[in-house]
Amino acid sequence: MKPFTYLQATDVPSALRAISSSPDARFIGGGTNLVDLMKYGVEQPAHLIDIGKLPLANIEPLPGGGVRIGALARNSDIANHLLIREKAPLLAEAIVAGASPQLRNAATAGGNLMQRTRCYYFYDTGFTQCNKRIPGSGCAARDGLNRIHAILGTSDKCIATNPSDMSVALAAIGATVQVQGNSGPRSIPFADFHRLPGETPQIDTNLNKEELITAIDVPGFPFALNYCYLKVRDRRSYAFALVSVAAMIDVRAGKIHDVRFALGGVAPKPWRVPAAEQQVIGQEPGAEAYGNAADVALKGARTFPHNAFKLELARRSIIRALTTAAVKGERNGNVG
Numbered sequence: 001m002k003p004f005t006y007l008q009a010t011d012v013p014s015a016l017r018a019i020s021s022s023p024d025a026r027f028i029g030g031g032t033n034l035v036d037l038m039k040y041g042v043e044q045p046a047h048l049i050d051i052g053k054l055p056l057a058n059i060e061p062l063p064g065g066g067v068r069i070g071a072l073a074r075n076s077d078i079a080n081h082l083l084i085r086e087k088a089p090l091l092a093e094a095i096v097a098g099a100s101p102q103l104r105n106a107a108t109a110g111g112n113l114m115q116r117t118r119c120y121y122f123y124d125t126g127f128t129q130c131n132k133r134i135p136g137s138g139c140a141a142r143d144g145l146n147r148i149h150a151i152l153g154t155s156d157k158c159i160a161t162n163p164s165d166m167s168v169a170l171a172a173i174g175a176t177v178q179v180q181g182n183s184g185p186r187s188i189p190f191a192d193f194h195r196l197p198g199e200t201p202q203i204d205t206n207l208n209k210e211e212l213i214t215a216i217d218v219p220g221f222p223f224a225l226n227y228c229y230l231k232v233r234d235r236r237s238y239a240f241a242l243v244s245v246a247a248m249i250d251v252r253a254g255k256i257h258d259v260r261f262a263l264g265g266v267a268p269k270p271w272r273v274p275a276a277e278q279q280v281i282g283q284e285p286g287a288e289a290y291g292n293a294a295d296v297a298l299k300g301a302r303t304f305p306h307n308a309f310k311l312e313l314a315r316r317s318i319i320r321a322l323t324t325a326a327v328k329g330e331r332n333g334n335v336g
């Protein structure tokens with residue numbers, strides 16, 4: 001590992017000053033992704049700014065029924081918090097579907113959003129072709145093993161997926177990321193937080209390098225309890241998603257009144273298509289309507305030699321997740 005300096009930041013202004021002092025400085029939260037990347041030589045920061053002790057770990061109610069999650073709140077604390085269990089159980093379910101209890105105890109909300117792809121060729125510096133790691137070098141996954149790779153939103157430069165489970169739920173819910181830079185705060189709608197690779201796959205998000213995530217705002221939903229996070233993976237636990245679906249549905253008088261869903265494991269960012277949701281408003285709930293929504297969400301999918309199975313898997317997963325969410329609504333008595 002390349003030598004680096006270490007600074008424990010005590011407040012937000014000093015953390016921002018420190019990150020601006022060098023292009024080779026990086027924030028470190030729980031360290032569960034960044035330290036791995038440093039050990040593998042994928043990332044080589046010269047300066048680490050530890051933000052773990054900043055006073056940004058609160059989870060508190062927002063006016064209107066939402067919840068503000070501090071960027072330094074640990075994944076376990078979020079998933080087990082009463083407010084999250086009551087107001088956004090979809091988020092709690094997505095978080096506990098990820099990693100392991102030990103990792104979730106260390107990982108922070110901000111770090112989870114910023115975690116990098118799990119493409120094998122990105123992690124293995126023995127491969128010289130990876131546009132995300134070395135811009136302009138090519139993409140070993142396109143002609144290599146691409147079973148875990150994306151079928152939506154890819155570019156000729158990169159076909160990697162975003163690995164975060166938490167982000168799939170936040171995309172479905174329509175969260176807002178609060179950030180702070182030296183020139184002040186700004187809010188980023190979740191749909192705009194992660195980027196598609198396009199010509200610049202090395203840039204994962206629209207967060208500027210010198211900005212700090214301070215909080216994530218989750219809006220309240222009257223049908224928040226009618227939810228399902230479905231994660232399909234090679235092992236029952238401790239594995240990243242091949243396909244995941246975060247879903248919530250509101251059924252009233254036998255018709256779909258409102259619906260939200262997003263996909264993970266299929267694209268370089270959590271994949272939410274509002275037109276797919278609009279497609280089924282007013283229809284009778286059931287496999288036919290959910291299948292129609294899936295077809296819109298998966299429009300334009302492009303598969304690679306080893307991952308064609310993901311298209312049918314994603315369609316079936318959407319139908320199953322929405323069916324489960326609707327049944328949960330019936331059981332909860334949340335059906336008008």
Ligand SMILES: Cc1cc2nc3c(=O)[nH]c(=O)nc-3n(C[C@H](O)[C@H](O)[C@H](O)COP(=O)(O)OP(=O)(O)OC[C@H]3O[C@@H](n4cnc5c(N)ncnc54)[C@H](O)[C@@H]3O)c2cc1C
Nearest residue numbers: 029030031032033034098099108110111112114164165213
């Ligand atoms: C074996 C293993 C299995 C895993 N399985 C899953 C899984 O199934 N699902 C899943 O979703 N995740 C999984 N993870 C990933 C895990 O969720 C992430 O490593 C974790 O969420 C990262 O959080 P962190 O606080 O440790 O981030 P760090 O490693 O500290 O940081 C990650 C990145 O975020 C940046 N950063 C951190 N905080 C901020 C902030 N507030 N503002 C701006 N930038 C910031 C850092 O600079 C760094 O670039 C797994 C990890 C491991 C090691």
Ligand code: SF4
Nearest residue numbers: 119130131139158159
């Ligand atoms: S898919 Fe992206 S991360 Fe993977 S090898 Fe290609 S460029 Fe690199």
